[in-house]
Amino acid sequence: MALITYREALNQAMRQAMEADPNVLLMGEEVAQFHGAYKVSQGLLDAFGPKRIIDTPISECGFAGLAIGAAMMGLRPIVEFMTWSFSFVAIDQIINNAANMRYMSGGLIHVPIVFRGPANGGVNVGATHSHTPENFYAHIPGLKVVCPATAYDAKGLLLSAIEDNDPVCIMENTILYNTKGEVPESPYRIPLGKADLKRDGKDVTLIAHGRATLTALEAAQQLAEKHGIEAQVLDLRSIRPLDEAAILACVQKTNRIVLVEENRPFCGINSQIAALIQEKAFDDLDAPILSVSAIDAPQIYSMPLEKLQLPDAQRVVAAVLRLGLRGASSP
C-alpha cells in the first residue's frame, strides 16, 4: 500500500470514479485550471477535460442547483464547495431540492449527487469561513453526511458516496489534507454508516468524527501513558446514516463515554449521540456522558485563542479524568 495524503486519496477516488462512469463529473470554483483551491482536484482537468472538470463562477446557489438538475436527469455530479461555509448561500438548493426531491415526487425522482469540501475551523480564517455544519445537514431526512478523518477513509467513503443514489455531503478538513496514511491504489468502498474502532481499550470510549478523531486518539495515547487509562476511540465516520450498533456496543463494553467533536455543543452531534445513549443504553452507563466540543462562540480569528476554542487532547484528557477513573498504573 502506498503512503499518500488525504488530499491525494480524495483525488484518487474522483479519478477512479470518473474512469469507471462517464456520468461522473466535477464542478466547483477553481476545480479545473487552478487545480482546486486546496489542490484536491490536481491533474483532473488534464485527465478528463473541461467537459467533466468544470470551473464555475462564484455562484454556489446556481451551480449547486444546476448540478441537482443534472443529477435528476441521471448524471452523477460531484460539487465541490471551496468550503462548506459557502454552502449556506446554496442551502435552499441542498435542502429543498436535493434532499426533498425524492419525497415530493413520491419516489419518481432520485438525486445521485455528492457535495464535498472542507468544513473546519482552526486555520485562522475567522467565523465566516470556519463552519462545521454536519449537524445542519444531518438534520435533514434525504441527505447523508460523512466526515472522514483519515486518507483511507476519505477514499473509501468518497467512492461509496459517488456510487450512492442519494445526495451525500462529504465534510473534509483543510488541516487533514496533508496528513498521510496507507491507501490501497485500487478502488475500494467503505459503506456509509459504518463506524470504525480506531483504538481499542477497556476503560472508556471516546466517540468522535472528523478531525476530532485524531484529537481523541492523541488523548487516548496520553491517557495510557500518563494515567494508565485504556481509552478506546470510535470514529463515527458517518453521521447519517449513523452506526448506532457500534455506539451501543461501546457503551456496553466500557460503560463510560466521552464525546469529542469540533461541532459546537448546542444541538450538535454530541448532543444527539448523548440522547441516543441515554435512551437505548442507560443501564449500561457507569458515569454521566461527558462532551467535549468547540467553545460555544463564533470561531475567533486570533491564533492562540482559536487553538483554545477547538477541542484538544488536553481537554479530552481532562474530561476523562473527571469520570473518576483509576487506571492500572495510576498512583
Place this chain on the structure above:
Amino acid sequence: MTLGKTAFFKDPINQKLSADEHRELYRLMVRIRRFEERCVQAYQQGKIGGFCHTYIGQEALAVGTISVRGADDHVITAYRDHGHALAVGMDMNSCMAEMYGKVTGCSKGKGGSMHFFDPQRGFWGGHGIVGGQTPLGAGIAFALKYRDIKGACLCYLGDGAVNQGAVHEAYNLAALWNLPVVFVIENNRYSMGTSQARSSAGYPLTKRALAFDMDADSVAGNDLYEVRAKTAKALQRAHELSRPTLLEIHTYRYRGHSMSDPDQTYREKTEIEDYRQKNDPIEHVAQVLREHKLLDAAQEAKIDEEARAEAQASAVFSEDSPFPTPDAIQQDVYWESDHPQHKRSEGVLFFNQL
C-alpha cells in the same frame, strides 16, 4: 389585442396544425380551466388543504409553450403548476388526487398542489420555493447537452421570481455555458399581492437578458398562436445553437395568488373583469377558430361539457381513493431505503418511527 385577432395564425408552426390539432389545443385550455374551477370548489369544501394556486386566465401560456416542444424537450416550473401538468399530458385524476392527499396522486399524496411531477413525460415539477427551480432547469439543459441530446428545457418562473438570486445565477450559467434552456417568465403582473411596479426595478423584464447576452422576446400570453410561434423560435435557438432565451410572456390570473388570498387588497375587481372581457385566452382561441370555421357551437359546447365531466370525475376519483398508509411517511425519502435489496450503506437512516 383584439379578441379573435392574431398576427400569428399563419406562422409556420401554426399553419401546419390540422383542424383536429387546433381543436385539441382549445380543448386542453378548456380542460385546464374546468379542472381549476373544480379545484376551487374542492378547496372551498375543505377537500384540498394547504396552498392551492390556480391557473385560470393563464391557460394559453402553458398550452402554447408546451405544445411546440419536441420529444427531448423538458419542462420545469414553480408552484402554479396545474396547467403545465395537464399540458404535458398528465391526467386529471392523478393531479386532483394529489391535492386530496390521496395515494393515487401523482406524488402519492406527498407533494400536494405545488409539487406535481411526471418525469416520464419530461415534467420535473412543480416547485414551491420562488425561483428555486431555475438552477434545476439550467441543470436539465446541462444534462441534455452533456449527453449530446438535441433537446431543451422550458423553465418557467413567475414575475415575482425575477428578483431572487437563484434566477440571476441561473441566467448567468445558462448564457455562460451556452445551455439549451428557455426561461419563460409568466408575468401575471402580481408577485402574490405586490404589483410588478412595486417589486421590480427595470421594465420590461426582458431587459435583464441583455446583461447576460441572452436573447429575449416579449409575448402576448393570451394569444395561443403568438405563444406557440415565439416559443418555437426560442426552442429552435436552443436546439440549433445551444443558446438560452428569456421569454417574458404577459398574462393575467383571474383569481387570488392562492386560494388563501381573498384578492381584495391590491387590485380592483373591475381590473379583472376588464381583462377578462378584452383578453380572455380561451375566448380568443374560440373566436379565431370560429372565424376559420374550425369550431362550431356544437363542438364548443361538447368540449366544455366533456371538460366539466372529466374534472368532476377526477374529484369523485379522488374522493374515492384511499389516503396513503402511515408507513408512507418514511418511504420515498432515500432511494436506498426504498431499494433494500441494493442497500450498500449500514447504520440508521431514520431516528424514530411512528
